[in-house]
Amino acid sequence: MLTKRWVWRCTGLTVCFGLIFSLSGCDYWPPALQAQIEQLRTEIQTLTAEKSELQSQIDELTKAKRDLQTQVDELSRLNREKTNLIDGLQRQVAAFHAKSSKTHKGVSKPTHKSTTRSPGKKSPTTKR
Secondary structure, eight states, X not given: OHHHHHHXXXXXXXXXXXXXXXHHOOOOOOHHHHHXXXXXXXXXXXXXXXXXXXXXXXXXXXXXXXXXXXXXXXXXXXXXXXXXXXXXXHHHHHHHHHHHHHHHHHSOOOSOOOOSOOTTOOOOOOOO
16 A cells, blocks of 8 residues: 555656646757747848838838829829910911901902012112
8 A cells, every 4th residue: 555655646746746847848949949940030030121121112112103193293284284275376376367368368369579679779889
């Protein structure tokens, strides 16, 4: 009987120490696992730096896109204004042509203009 009690006590103590040891955690990490953990930490730092760089590039591109969109909107507005101005000028030219063709229909056009000088007018020549 002593042996059974002694076996139960040893087993109980072993289980208690095992539970206490497992709850306290183990600070031993194998060197290969530590190397992998350090490598992963380094990769995380590198990726974080790349992510922040890419985010800053995205911010710059977003700002450039807004600036370009503002310029496109301004140029579109100017294009509409110029198109309206051209249309107005074309209407004025068409109205002017219509008006001038109406006035020319009532008046006969001279067939030939005289470009010769009259004999009474001579160009003055200077003699020395």
